[in-house]
Amino acid sequence: SYKYAKEAIDSGKIGKVYMVRSYSQDPTKNIEGAIAFGPHSGxxxxxxxxxxxxxxxxxxxxxxxxxxxxxxxxxYPEFAEWNDGDNVSALMKxxxxxxxxxxxGRTAPHGYNVETEIFGTEGIIRIGSVPQKNLVEILDKDGIRKEMSQDFIERFSDSFKAELKEFVSCVKENRKPEITVYDGTAVSHIAYKCKESFETGELVDID
Structure with a gap:
């Protein structure tokens, strides 16, 4: 879905992108593991x-x-001990x-929830805006509902397979992947700046 969205953006289908909104939520049922990892977490x-x-x-x-x-x-006040939160947000220019x-967020009661929205001058693309495990709807004594994925392995199984195929293709074709180590370095730097802003409460320049 994300690759499809990128191709649509590059072809100009939604005009100039002026905002991206992204949500990532872990289910509350995993909170004990998140707290245990807290002292070692970034x-x-x-x-x-x-x-x-x-x-x-x-x-x-x-x-x-x-x-x-x-x-x-x-x-969960435990996260304050490590200058962290159970739910955080950031606005970037x-x-x-x-x-x-x-x-x-770490406290989604309904399951693992990842959604993205890309705003363009001529259209909007939404990915996973109504999180669901599959296209099944269940109708029973409790009403009508859709089930959700419960972890990232289930939610992004197709993506992981595509990633492995791309890696093998790069080796076979003796070419470098589009995404490099420099992208990982850049993202880590930005994430640390988000952490700095969260801890200080100040608007932070990203240099």
Missing amino acids: GEFLDMCVHDIDLMRWFIGSEPKKVWAIGGCYA FENDAMGFLFA
């Missing part, structure tokens, strides 16, 4: 938001220059003046 922006930042840079085609991050420990908004 914080929610580094543990969860790097993928959202990756997507923003990819879809917008520019680098962020300013970030303001907020959040807190709304349900990019070098081409586009906007990026991301939200990461």
Whole structure:
């Protein structure tokens, strides 16, 4: 879906991209593991938001220059011990003046929830805006519902397969992948700036 969206953007189907909104939520049932990992964690922006930042840079085609991050420990005060939160968000301004908004949470009661929205001057693309495990609807005594994926392995199984195929193709064809180690370095730098803004409460320049 993300590759399809990128191809649509590059072909001009939604005009000029001016904002990307991205949500990443882990289910509450995994909270004990998140708390246990807390002392070793880089914080929610580094543990969860790097993928959202990756997507923003990819879809917008520019680098962020300013970030303001907020959040807190709304349900689990344990995270405050490590200068972290159980739900956080950040607003970024990019070098081409586009906007990026991301939200990461550890307390989704309904399951693993990842969704992305790309705003363009001529259209909008939504990916996973109504999270669901598959196209099945269940009608029973409790009403009508759709089930959700419960972890990232299930949600992104097709993506992981495509990633492995691309890796093998790069080896066979003796070519470099489109995404490089420099992208990973750039995203880590941005995520640390988000963490700095969250901890200080200040608008932070990304140099």
